[in-house]
Amino acid sequence: MLKLFYSPGSCALASRIALEDAGADYEVVRVDFAKGEQRSPEYLKINPKGRVPALVTGKGILTETPAILTYIAQSFPDAGLAPLDDAYALAEMQAFNSYLSSTVHVNHAHGRRGARWADDESSHADMKRKVSQTMARPWN
Numbered sequence: 001m002l003k004l005f006y007s008p009g010s011c012a013l014a015s016r017i018a019l020e021d022a023g024a025d026y027e028v029v030r031v032d033f034a035k036g037e038q039r040s041p042e043y044l045k046i047n048p049k050g051r052v053p054a055l056v057t058g059k060g061i062l063t064e065t066p067a068i069l070t071y072i073a074q075s076f077p078d079a080g081l082a083p084l085d086d087a088y089a090l091a092e093m094q095a096f097n098s099y100l101s102s103t104v105h106v107n108h109a110h111g112r113r114g115a116r117w118a119d120d121e122s123s124h125a126d127m128k129r130k131v132s133q134t135m136a137r138p139w140n
């Protein structure tokens, strides 16, 4: 059975929705960010990047939302979650998901986790203020 490591209110929701829409047999394991469980030695064995989502499959553990979403779409083709028989349309879908994951999500993270990019508190406040601009205009 597939096992999704998940945290409420996180980007792991996309993978959970896809599993649900696919009609997959899966279980969810909650990773509690408030307790810092994403950095626990146990969880780092699941995903050394210390992030959710992570999907445990029969072949191994997948991370990164675009990869997980494509894996689910291909594993449950009858659910019609992705245009699997159209190379261009599938690439467009990947482009959109990759943009959300690698650009929008990273911009958003600067507001909440500024300490990853700077040590000075004033820099954190500055980054937080900048988030809405970069969300609206990612080239900023």
Ligand SMILES: N[C@@H](CCC(=O)N[C@@H](CS)C(=O)NCC(=O)O)C(=O)O
Binding pocket: 009, 010, 011, 012, 033, 038, 050, 051, 052, 053, 063, 064, 065, 066, 101, 102, 105, 113
């Ligand atoms: N590029 C990854 C991003 C994963 C990610 O950063 N997830 C966040 C939740 S939305 C997380 O686990 N944050 C915990 C942390 O940064 O400590 C993806 O697309 O799945």
